[in-house]
Structures are given as C-alpha cells and as structure tokens.
Amino acid sequence: MSKRLTAVIALAAAATVLTGCDNGAFTTPTTNQLETPDYNYEIDTWGANSEVYEFTPKSHPGKFCVMLMLDNAQSMGLQCFDKPTK
Numbered sequence: 001m002s003k004r005l006t007a008v009i010a011l012a013a014a015a016t017v018l019t020g021c022d023n024g025a026f027t028t029p030t031t032n033q034l035e036t037p038d039y040n041y042e043i044d045t046w047g048a049n050s051e052v053y054e055f056t057p058k059s060h061p062g063k064f065c066v067m068l069m070l071d072n073a074q075s076m077g078l079q080c081f082d083k084p085t086k
C-alpha cells in the first residue's frame with residue numbers, strides 16, 4: 001500500500017508541475033501559432049522512416065536545431081548547434 005500511495009503522489013505532483021508549464025513560470029505567453037521549420041525532410045531508414053526538422057529557436061536566433069523522429073514514434077532526438085559566423 002505504501003508503494004502505491006507513493007506512486008500516486010508522485011504522479012499527481014508531476015501532473016501539477018506539467019500543467020503549469022504551458023503558460024506558467026517556465027514559458028512566456030505565445031500566440032499559439034504553429035511554426036514552420038526552416039527545412040523538413042524524410043530519410044528512408046531500416047524499419048521505420050525518419051522525419052528530420054531543422055529550425056531556429058525563437059529564443060536563441062544564433063543557434064539552429066535538428067530534431068529527428070522515427071515514424072513509429074519510438075525514438076526521437078534533438079541537438080542544437082551554434083550558427084556559423086560569416
């Protein structure tokens with residue numbers, strides 16, 4: 001019973017924290033518009049195709065990020081880099 005109570009409390013705490021992330025202290029208010037990535041394409045990989053999105057974060061215009069997501073939604077990754085200076 002103690003383990004179940006601990007799990008329920010942990011889930012309730014996580015849900016409480018996550019509900020505040022949408023428009024709380026962790027984010028700034030947005031216009032809720034969908035953004036278009038700088039580039040997006042699909043790579044034919046073994047087992048599941050990979051979708052790749054390249055974009056510039058609004059909060060860090062000197063960076064660019066690449067997100068890769070498998071079509072089966074089992075794996076994804078995100079990596080950001082400094083933009084090269086000209």
